Amino acid sequence: MKNLKINxxxxxxxxxxxxxxxxxxxVKNTLFSYVNPTKPSNPELIHAxxxxxxxxxxxxxxxxxxxxxxxxxxxxxxxETKPFAMCYAGHQFGNWAGQLGDGRAINLTEVxxxxxxxxxxxxxxxxxxxxxxxxGLAVLRSSIxxxxxxxxxxxxxxxxTRSLSLILTGDQVLRDILYNGNPAYEKGAVVCRVxxxxxxxxxxxxxxxxxxxxxxxxxxxxxxxxxxPEISGEPKEQYLQFFKKVADTTREMVLHWQRVGFVHGVxxxxxxxxxxxxxxxxxxxxxENYDPDWTPNTTDSQNRRYRFGNQPQxxxxxxxxxxxxxxPLINEAAPLEKILDSFISDFEEDYKTMFLSKLGLFTxxxxxxxxxxxxxxxxxxxxxxMTIFFxxxxxxxxxxxxxxxFEKIENAFYLPEEIKNQILDAWQKxxxxxxKRLNSEKLSDEERASKMNLINPKYVLRNYMxxxxxxxxxxxxxxxIDELFQLLKKPYDEQHDSEKWFAKRPDWARTKVGCSMLxxxx
Ligand code: AMP
Ligand code: MG
Numbered sequence: 001m002k003n004l005k006i007n008x009x010x011x012x013x014x015x016x017x018x019x020x021x022x023x024x025x026x027v028k029n030t031l032f033s034y035v036n037p038t039k040p041s042n043p044e045l046i047h048a049x050x051x052x053x054x055x056x057x058x059x060x061x062x063x064x065x066x067x068x069x070x071x072x073x074x075x076x077x078x079x080e081t082k083p084f085a086m087c088y089a090g091h092q093f094g095n096w097a098g099q100l101g102d103g104r105a106i107n108l109t110e111v112x113x114x115x116x117x118x119x120x121x122x123x124x125x126x127x128x129x130x131x132x133x134x135x136g137l138a139v140l141r142s143s144i145x146x147x148x149x150x151x152x153x154x155x156x157x158x159x160x161t162r163s164l165s166l167i168l169t170g171d172q173v174l175r176d177i178l179y180n181g182n183p184a185y186e187k188g189a190v191v192c193r194v195x196x197x198x199x200x201x202x203x204x205x206x207x208x209x210x211x212x213x214x215x216x217x218x219x220x221x222x223x224x225x226x227x228x229p230e231i232s233g234e235p236k237e238q239y240l241q242f243f244k245k246v247a248d249t250t251r252e253m254v255l256h257w258q259r260v261g262f263v264h265g266v267x268x269x270x271x272x273x274x275x276x277x278x279x280x281x282x283x284x285x286x287x288e289n290y291d292p293d294w295t296p297n298t299t300d301s302q303n304r305r306y307r308f309g310n311q312p313q314x315x316x317x318x319x320x321x322x323x324x325x326x327x328p329l330i331n332e333a334a335p336l337e338k339i340l341d342s343f344i345s346d347f348e349e350d351y352k353t354m355f356l357s358k359l360g361l362f363t364x365x366x367x368x369x370x371x372x373x374x375x376x377x378x379x380x381x382x383x384x385x386m387t388i389f390f391x392x393x394x395x396x397x398x399x400x401x402x403x404x405x406f407e408k409i410e411n412a413f414y415l416p417e418e419i420k421n422q423i424l425d426a427w428q429k430x431x432x433x434x435x436k437r438l439n440s441e442k443l444s445d446e447e448r449a450s451k452m453n454l455i456n457p458k459y460v461l462r463n464y465m466x467x468x469x470x471x472x473x474x475x476x477x478x479x480x481i482d483e484l485f486q487l488l489k490k491p492y493d494e495q496h497d498s499e500k501w502f503a504k505r506p507d508w509a510r511t512k513v514g515c516s517m518l519x520x521x522x
Contacts, residue, residue, distance in 0.1 A: 001067060003057045006080050007112040010119070010197065013222055015215060017087070017129070025129055026099055029212055031203065031219060032084040037074025037106050038126025038136065040190065042170025045069050046478050047485065049151060052164045052194055056120065057113035063165075072192040073167045074106070074125040081109040085128035089209060090202030090270030091321055093305055098209075100202060100270045101130025104138060107198065117226070119197050120164065124190045137173045141470045141514070142522030143189035144481060146281040148469065150193065152461045152488035153278055158256040159249070160278040164192040166481070177513065177521050178298070187474065195277060196227060201246075201318055202270035204325035213328050220329060223274060239329050244339050247319050249276020251343060254315045255350050258308075259358065260457055261287035261386045265297040266520065267306050267314045269321050283518035286460050288505040289383035289414055292376075296463065298519045312351075316343045357455050358390050360438065360448045367437055374430050381423045383414035385504045390456035394449040398439050402431045414504060457491040459501055463516060464509035 010032070017033035019025075027033055048063045062068055070076040077083060085102035092100075106125045111118050123146065124138025143166055153160040169188040176183040207216040224231050224242050231241045253276045257264065264271070265283040273279040285296030292309025300306050306314060323336040330336065355372050356364070379389070389412035396405045406427060413419055419427070441448065461484065469480040487498050509515035 001058050001062050001065075001071070001078075003059065003113075004078065005057055005112045006078065006109050007117065008081070008110045009117070009222075009226055010107075010110060011082060011084055014219065016084075019129075022127060022129060024127075024131055024133075027087045027101070027129055028210060029215065030087060031215070032086045032107075033129045034082050035085050035106060035128045036077060036083055037108075037122055037190075039075050040073045040167075040169035040171060040188070042168075043069055043073035043075055043190075044168040044170065046166045046168055046189070046473070047147065047481050048072075048165040049163055049485075052151075052162045055113065055116075055162070056111050056118045056164070056194060058164075068165070069167065071108070072120075072122065072165045073169065073190055074122050078109055083108050085130055086198060086203065087130065087206065088200050088202040088270055089206035090200065090268050091205070091318070092268040092270070093300065093303070094317075096209075097268075097270075099130070099206060100132075102128055102198075103131040103134055104128070104136040105198070108192075110197075117196060118194050121193050121195070121198055122190050123193060124169070124188065135173065137169075137171070137188050138190065138522060139173050139175055140168065140187040140189040140473060142282070143191045144470050144473055145284070145466050146193070147191050148466060148481065148484055148488070149281045149284065149461050150278070151485060152491065153262070155489050156256070156260050156457055156460070156491050158260060158262065158278060159253050159276055161193045161195040161198075161273075164194050166191055175521050177519060179519055179521065195273070195279070196275050198279070199223065199274045200270050200279070201272040201274065201322040201325070202268075203274075205269060205321055208325040208328055216325075217329055220326065227275065236330055236332075239326055240335050240339070243319075243323060243326055243336060246274050246276065246322065247339050247343055250315050250319060251312075251347050251350070252276060253278060254311050255347065255354055257311055258351065259354050259455065260460060261290075261308070262460075263287065263295055263306070263308045264311065265295060265300070265306055265518070267311065267318065269318045272315075272318050272322075282520055282522055285463050285516075285518065287386045288462065290379040290386040290389070291383075292380070296516065296518045298517050312344065312347050316340060316347075319343060354455075358393075358452070359434070360394060360396075360443075360452045361441060362443065362448075362451065363441060365437060365440060367433065371430075371433060371437060374433070378423075378426050378430055381426065382418040385412040385414065387457065387460055387462075388412040388502070388504065391453070391458050391502070394452035394456065396435075396438070397445045398435070400435065402428050402435065405431050405435055412504075454492050458494065459487055459491045459498065461488060462501075462505060463514070464505055464512070465501060467509070467512065467514040470514065 017030040127136035147166040171188040172185040173188040271280040283297040295307040
């Protein structure tokens with residue numbers, strides 16, 4: 001890979017762990033440990049993204065080379081690089097968890113291309129000092145889910161890490177999918193993912209929890225210098241601006257999640273990026289029927305802390321932990337609290353604009369709150385497919401009668417037999433208010449529809465679609481991975497050959513493991 005321009009800032013500028021052994025341990029006074037990936041026994045490339053390759057400075061022709069396979073499976077290390085695992089801590093499900101760190105992620109290197117910096121990281125590349133009691137590996141199923149979803153999110157316009165490659169290791173990995181005492185061997189895989197950095201809220205929390213304040217200051221300044229160079233002023237003012245930027249980008253990210261119906265599933269502070277990008281795709285899921293209480297994560301099925309409707313509040317809670325971590329540098333609570341307080345009010349304002357735009361309403365009116373709240377309530381009355389409902393809404397014309405408008409979204413109901421009596425009444429009332437409101441908009445039906453179709457995706461990686469790709473891949477057929485990868489590159493386009501993916505979740509997927517229920521086992 002002749003054009004890869006290695007430029008390691010993280011390891012060059014921040015304190016390294018002097019201990020080069022790979023034993024699981026508490027790693028203090030440092031931000032990372034050097035560690036090499038475990039060599040896979042028989043790597044095989046399943047898929048790679050040409051766009052991401054190009055982004056980081058790898059030529060398309062190089063993707064099929066032995067060099068590419070060896071590098072991104074962890075078999076060989078790039079010249080002039082020293083792979084490393086990051087040390088971080090975090091709050092998991094609301095509780096302080098202490099040191100976590102990259103237990104199975106290994107950063108190969110940072111590269112520079114077209115004046116942008118990218119970290120290339122292998123997930124599932126073997127043990128590190130942070131592996132705790134686990135094996136450092138990843139299975140094919142979860143790797144396919146991460147690989148496809150990150151790229152799908154990117155093309156939806158949702159800030160995210162990217163996926164460069166998906167590679168089978170040739171090794172077997174033991175997993176108890178449902179944590180119910182039924183472990184089985186699965187195929188192992190490694191994903192190479194790409195981001196400006198993989199720094200998390202938990203990276204800062206760790207330094208403060210250990211009272212490593214000199215490192216904290218150095219680390220915050222490192223972040224500002226490289227990732228937020230526009231920040232200036234007195235040191236304290238800079239740290240506050242840094243916090244505000246992270247809060248803003250986090251808010252924008254969650255707003256996108258709510259727009260497209262994405263549920264992260266494990267919003268622990270160690271899974272929150274300081275770049276406001278979606279990171280660590282585990283037991284995530286897509287809303288099929290619109291249910292704000294839904295979470296795909298079986299580990300969270302009791303409390304539903306990370307349910308769809310709670311994501312903005314959790315983001316704020318996580319930012320509160322980051323604020324606590326930065327506090328020793330600022331020593332004043334009020335300005336941090338001010339940023340935290342405005343998080344929810346700003347979110348609500350943005351949410352309103354976003355939700356109205358999903359409805360094709362691009363101006364504001366006094367009736368809007370009622371329209372939004374009313375719709376959120378009715379959508380819950382009987383299972384209604386979020387993606388189909390909003391996409392089909394763009395077909396409604398100003399001249400339509402309530403009945404004509406309603407017909408256009410009927411296909412979104414999972415249980416059409418339920419749509420009668422009070423539920424039908426509620427829908428009709430809502431549509432009559434909506435149609436009136438639509439008529440106060442200046443845009444023509446066509447103009448409105450084309451704007452709406454850039455906001456309401458036609459295709460998302462429905463949970464069952466990923467599962468179908470996994471089932472086929474387990475049998476050695478990777479064609480569906482490529483089909484979905486290509487489909488999801490244009491999620492807002494009508495793709496006539498792919499209408500079958502614009503469909504409600506099939507009945508078999510309603511309760512199938514991997515479709516509606518996912519554990520953290522990966
Ligand atoms: P997650 O919730 O998947 O982001 O993981 C939480 C923590 O567990 C992180 O520190 C991961 O690196 C670590 N972890 C998860 N799975 C494994 C594994 N198979 N081997 C080692 N560490 C893991
Ligand atoms: Mg994680």
